[in-house]
Amino acid sequence: MKTFNVPIIYRSPLISAIKQQRKQQDRMKKDFSPTLLDFGPLRILLARHFGFCYGVENAIEIAFRTVEENEGKRIFLLSEMIHNPQVNSDLLSRGVRFLMDTSGKQLIPWEDLRPDDIVIIPAFGTTLEIESRLQSLGITPLQYNTTCPFVERVWNKAEQIGAKEYTVIVHGKPKHEETRATFSHSRSHTPTIVVKDMEQTHRLAAYIKGETPAEGFYEEFKGQYSEGFDVTRHLERVGVVNQTTMLASETQAIADYVKQAIQEKYALPEDRISERFADTRDTLCYATNDNQTAVTGMLESAADLAIVVGGYNSSNTSHLVELCEEKLPTYFISSEEKLLSRNELLHYDFHHSQELHSFRFLPEKEPVTLLLTSGASCPDAIVEAVIRKLLSFYGLEEKVDEAAAAFAG
Known part of the structure; x- marks a missing residue:
């Protein structure tokens, strides 16, 4: 797989050494057991896979190269490039400005843009409508495009089944940038509707089977279906695609439920x-x-708690939190700065969109066994910083360098 030129500030000697060793031992990626970092009173089980993915590294390389190669030019991002506060902050510190926030609210008027401005499309992609708006302003919309190839693959799949006269059902968060982009691309080819979870899927299935009067659909799914959607015709042939960062088991369950509804109906x-x-x-x-x-593999090990690191508005990270919460006390933090002391931390409750202040998160016992992972947009350097901060509570921070040297071999 292609390697990318990602700023060294996002790298971690410890994590790089661990990942390289695991890759050499398991090139076919069949072993999903965690890596044990045994520091005596604190044992950390590190997930087999975590951190920057292909799409994120691709986006970071393009964005930072664009900044370096266009000194003196005005550079804009449509919105956050990825859902990681540190990376976005670094871009802002280099003079990049956001045109919109993550919900699509305009921060800088379109009218302020000039044809010689540079506009970077984030990793989530963007809508056809925004591409058209940029074109009308004299800006080539795809010249600086960091859209993840796996997002584009979903768009292609939607186009393919749309050409065969299937309606597309998108499993995704309706307000998420990626879902808005996928919805835009899909509806240009075929009738499209977004479902956010299994609860909405159950209600959609009732319309598919004719168990719920059709007229209720338009209010119930307002803002989530394409223009001209006819609930009596456009749910007769369907296919399910998704926002690429959703929970895999939920997407599969949604597809299975829709499939069963279609089978029963016909x-x-x-x-x-x-x-x-x-x-x-x-x-x-x-x-x-x-x-x-x-x-899932990490959770098979006995542990006292789990920590998941990543941006609070990161969809893929929140799903890792969901998985951990099923078995263990779980703390979702954005960086080591949220670990205030041995007994105190700030962490995010994404279910209620609020940061919580909790105490005694580390058990009063030795050893403490902790599961650790991070989202696909979280730099490895932050994961190492979290490990260092945790070890500092035990007076063992210097053990990080020893571990890095041991894994590097």
């Missing part, structure tokens, strides 16, 4: 289901799959 045997349900296979990216599977 009394189709398994060998004829393709007449009305498109085989889209899994459209999650490899990193999302690997990171989630690694967390």
